[in-house]
Structure formats: structure tokens, C-alpha cells
Amino acid sequence: MDNTNNIITTNITEKELHPVSGMLMLIINIAGILFSMLLCVISPLMFYGAAGGLGVVIGVLLFVLFCIMFAGLKVVNPNEALVLTLFGKYHGTIKNAGFFFVNPFCTAFNPTAGALQEETSQDLGEALKKGKTVKASSKTRGRKVSTKTMTLNNAQQKVNDVDGNPVIIGSVVIWKVADPTKAVFNVENYFEYLSTQCDSIIRNSARMYPYDTMRDDDSEMTLRGSSLEIAEKMKSELQEKTFDAGIEILEVRITHLAYAEEIAAAMLKRQQAAATIAAREQIVEGAVGMVHMALDRLEKDDLILLDDERKAAMVSNLLVVLCGDKEAQPVVNSGSLY
Template sequence: MYQEKIITPPSGYLTFVLFLALLAGGIFALAVEQFAVGAVALALNFILVLPGLIINNPNESKVLTLFGKYVGTVKTDGFFWVNPLTVKKKVSLKARNLNGHQIKVNDKLGNPIEIAAVVVWQVQETAKAMFAVEDYHQYVNIQSEAAVRHLANIFPYDNFEDEEATITLKDGAEKVSSLLEAELSERLSRAGIEVVEARISHLAYAQEIASAMLQRQQATAVIAARKLIVEGAVGMVEMALERLSEKNIVELDEERKAAMVSNLLVVLCGDRNVQPVVNTGTLYN
């Protein structure tokens, strides 16, 4: 595995002055019919001097190789001169966004879901990015998709079917993003890539089960609401009976209490407006 070696080559300004001097000298030699001297000066100028001049912009680097051997990486921005025989490959050090495609995968419980992620990454070690993998751009794309698939397989979408799940894809956004970032950092370290941030950008049930899952969620919400209403209604009925008994407003036998409880529960738990009924008789007639 290649380790990055940062080098700082000499300034290119003095070399550029030498280039201009050799250019002027070669033209002058040709003008005075010193063809051999002029040809040699111009040949050296355009073969050895000019090809070695490089401009390195901010947040860019130049990876240098000489006859198949890694020489070093220039990360300092500026104007430099390097060995003209080296092969110079530009590698950007800027942060980049990878907006992953929506992929269909099964969650921990086997439910088909659609998921996608956004990854912010940048090249940290240029030698690994250039020599450890074939194409580091494609490597980032494939490994990011593999990490998202693996993450979706080890967690359920929600805890409706797995109530013991402490982390879900739907509700554990921060934890899931942290785990995704850690896994991507491990996968991409081989290529010298640093993961700045990774987050889930899209999460939904697959189209073929989305309608059924929506009905299940609605039913769960209705059951939870009904449970809360019933608990509140029972408490209110209990309180009403206790207050009537404390103030001696009316004495109720078991049958009348049962009727009163039934009526109160209908009124409190019903989802429609109450229709009052005037009883002109008694419970016993």
C-alpha cells in the first residue's frame, strides 16, 4: 500500500526566467546563423524546461510518477518546477457531494423499502486514491451503495412489528447516520477517502406495500387513540360515581350503576354526537 509523500518543489518563477532567456538566446543564435547552438537551446528549452513548469491551484494536488514509480505529491498551491520527465496527474482535494440513487432493499424484517443517502467526501491521501483502487470516483459510488444496503438490512423500518427494536431507520436518524458514516469511513479508507458527512436522504416503503403499510399505521394510530379515550372515560365514570356517593345526591343500586356506567361510556367514547332520550318510566317497568 502506497503512503502519501508530500513534496515541495522549487519555485517556477526562476525557471520561467531561464526559459525566457534560453528562448531569446536560441532565437538570437538562429538570427546570427548559429543554427546548431540555436537548435540545441530551443530543444532544451521546450523538452526539459517548459514541461517541468506546473501551476497548482488551491485545494488541488499533483501526483508525480517517474517511469512507473511514485515520486510524491504537491499539495501547496503556487507555481513550481518539477522533473519534466515525471507524469503529473491532478487530484482535487475539494469536498464533493454524492447524491445516491434510490435503491430497493429489504429491511431487517424483510419488508421492501426504498432508501438513498447523501455523502460528503474528499480525497485525504492522494497516493491511495490513485494507486490503491482503479477509479476512486466509481469506488466511492459502489461502496456507498453497499454501505446503505447493509445498513438497511440490519435495522427495521419502524418498530410496529419489532417492538423491542431500539434503533429504527425511521426514528433513529442521528444514530443511523452516525453508523453509516462510520461504515463508509472504514470502507473508503483503502482509497484514501475521508467521509465528512453521511445522511439518509430518502426513506419510504416500496410502492407495492406502501398502501398496506399506510393502512396499518392508521389502524395503529386509531387503536392508540381509542385506548387513551377509554382509559380517560373509565376514570371519569369512576370519579362521577364517587362524587355522587360522597354528596348523597342519589342512591344507586348495582343495576342503576351499570346503566349509568353504560350511558356515560357511550357518551364519552362515542365518535358521534349524542342523541338524548327522555325516559318517562323507570328501569324496572
């Protein structure tokens, strides 16, 4: 069973730890190790018999104890968090940067880092076979949870819009881990979880809207004309899906939007035809207005009296001149030469 995208029902409340300074404990540990070594050396010299042996045993025990305490020293960098467990139970989360000392039996818990480490190892092995070199990703260093702002570049995918047209759409998600405890306990791998949810929401959103509309209806939302509004809806839906994973969605942007190759040419012709029709409508509307104005001016100024037949001929000629694609070639009637 794949648990990558399944939210665990157990809800763990985050408990922020404020541990003691690691520098102080480092000095105490070093002093303790030196004292235990000194005790092991001088006990046989100062005491005889069982007392000397007891001093050596105490020195060895102290040496082992202070060596174990070195495991409790933890370094947390800025914009990082350390989620700790103690014998299988949640112990707390360190969210402040610094050098700290915690219970030496606490272990850092972050299954996502382990999965990323395995992927990096596989990539490194394949690269070595091909004679290439691979640099280790910063995401795989240790089991700390990065709370930095990160970017997920969602791959371009082919979906059908509301009209059934195949569309290629791509997006980018800007996000960060807001709750490290939820991120490591509620999902197996929050990187994969976010990527899968992003794919699902983009597909569902693209299916609800047309790529573009050929009607003069500004109220209808389209993928091309209302990309900002649709991206905001994607952000809200994605935030709702990833809230239980401790992820905060900062922004969603549509980076690529185009018709699929199989219908791109046909849709281009359709858009050109629609644009031509709209332009012709405006030209005809303007030409009719100009003809009407010309006839009104001629009648108002009594420049020429036209019967219905000549008005029809003039209207026809003016419409041909005004609506034609090419410039009109005037013909002047100069009368008969003979």
C-alpha cells in the same frame, strides 16, 4: 478482471514536494531560448569552419534543452493536488497552490481523470448526434486531483428491511479526497469505488433495522425514527471502507425513505389501525376514570342512592357517551302526560 473496487496491496507513502518557483524558471527558459537562437545566428558570422558549425550545434542543443524544460512548469490551483511519477515510479505530490517547476520528465498520474474524460467524450458524442451541446466537466480538466468538498447523491434503491418489507431508500454523501496519493494509486477510479461502497453499506444497514415499529418500544432503532443514528453508523462504516482510498467522509444523510409501491397502501392501513387502537386505548382509559370519579362523587355527596343494577346502567350509559364517535343525543323522561 475488474479492478475498480479492489484495493491494491502495495501501500505507497505520500511524499509532499516543495518545488522551486515556476516564474523564475520561466524567465530562465525564455532567456536560454533567446540566447540559443542568437548563438545559432552569430556563430557562422564570428567563426569560420568547424568552430562556426560547433557554435550552431551548441545553439540547437540549448534550444532543444530549454524547450524540454518548459514541460516542467506546472500550475496547481487552490484545493487541488498534483501526483507525479517519474519513469513509472512515484516521485511526489504537490499540494500547495502556485506556479512551480519540477523535473520535466515527471508526468501527472490520475487514472480517474482519464476514465471521466472517456465518459465525457462518449456523452459529447451522443449529444452531438442528437444535436445537443455538452459542457466539459471541471473534473476532466487535466490530471489534477481535486481536494474540494464534493457531494455524492446516491440513487434511490429498493431493499428489504429486517422484517422483509421492501423499502425505497436514498442517501447523500458529503466527502473529499484527503490523501491524493492513495486515491490515485490504491484504486482505479475513486468516484466509482465510493459509489459502489455507498450502495453496499446502505443495503446492509437497511437490512439490519425495521422501517418502523408498531410496538411502544422506544429503545428499538428504526429507519424512520432513528435516521440520524443510523446515518452516523453508515458514515463510520463507509469511512472504514474508503480509508485506504484516501477518501474522508464528512457526512451521510438519508434523503428518501418510503415503503415500496406494492405494500405502501397496506402499510398505511396498518399504521392507521395501530393509531386508531392506541387512541381508543387512551379514550377508554380516560372514560373509565371519569365514570369511577362520577360514582365516587355521587356516593360521597349523598346525592342519590344507587343499587347495583342502576350503577351498571349508569356506567353503561356513561361509557357509551364518553367512548362514542358521535355526540350523544340525550333523552329526557318527562313523565306521563295523562
